[in-house]
Amino acid sequence: MEIPSTFNEELFVDYIIENSDKETAVAVLAQHIGEYQNYFTRQPMITEFEYKAHQLCAEKSSKNGTVSGAELNALWTDLSKEYRSESVEYYTEDSAEWTYINHIYLTNNYYTFNYAISKAITLALFKQYKEKPEIFNKNYIAYLSAGSTMPPEEKLKKILRDRD
Helix, strand or coil, X not given: CXXXXXXXXXXXXXXXXXXXXXXXXXXXXXXXXXXXXXHHHHHHHXXXXXXXXXXXXXXHHHCCCCXXXXXHHHHHHHHHHHHCCCCCCCCHHHHHHHHHCCCCCCCCCCCCHHHHXXXXXXXXXXXXXXXXXXXXXXXXXXXXXXXXXXXXXXXXXXXXXXXX
């Protein structure tokens, strides 16, 4: 469901780069590049944290135990260090950062990873838009019209297959 909105974001950035002064274009592009870090690093890290936290909870629960905040902080810290460059210092105050993500325990479908998938699909669609806009328009309408009748990646394969 994120694909239409993230596609519009790509259109906006492309428009700004083409039609604005250099300072504005650089500012918008810098912000946009930062969002790629969110889509392709932070969201998958949240998903991995959620998955490992659920595993830890299930393991503790099977032994009639509970998971402490300190254990979840340690899990978050380990993943944060793994996902970050060694040139970026990690602050211990960040160990409870997971608590700011209020949707982690509402479900166990690990949906934050879908943001990365949506952005990857968006970039594939945007590439097609830039290369063959007439064909893209027809295919994009078909993509959106398919709704939830098939997973996004299947719709993308169909559109890319039918692009000529």
